[in-house]
Amino acid sequence: MQTASFSGFIKAIFYMIAFYYIFKFLARLFLPLLVKKVVEKAGQNFQQQQQPYQNTTWNKTSNKDEIIIDTANSKNPRETKKVGDYVDYVEIE
Template sequence: MQTASFTGFIRVLFYILAFYYIFKFLAKLFLPLLVKKVVQKAGENYQQQQNRTQDTSWKKTQSSDQVIYNTSNSNKPRETKKVGDYVDYEEID
């Protein structure tokens, strides 16, 4: 059975600190590049999805042969809904 020595403890502590600072340094170098790449890939996926939805909706409108014009409502302006009655108030002195 081996016993822990002070020099072994210091060596392990040194390795842990060295690994921490090396990892921290490498993260500062490569993490911005990685994040930029992920954001760029997400943007490309979004663009592809938008293009697919626009293409399918355009094909649906192209495939329908009927064009319907609603001419009955074009002469009349749209009426606003009337809610309640208008009450004119007068100031009393």
């Protein structure tokens, strides 16, 4: 049976601190590259998903030669919502 020694404890603490600083150093080197790759991949996936919708919308609008003007909204001005009355408060001294 082995017993714990003070020198073994110090050695374990040293290895933990060394591992922490090595990991921190490597993370500063490689983490920005990894994040950049992930963001680029997500952008490519987004573009691939949106590509069919953009093509169909563009084809539909480019093939039509007629222009439709809706005059119903221009005759009736847009009403603003009335939320409530303005109340002016006066300070009492």
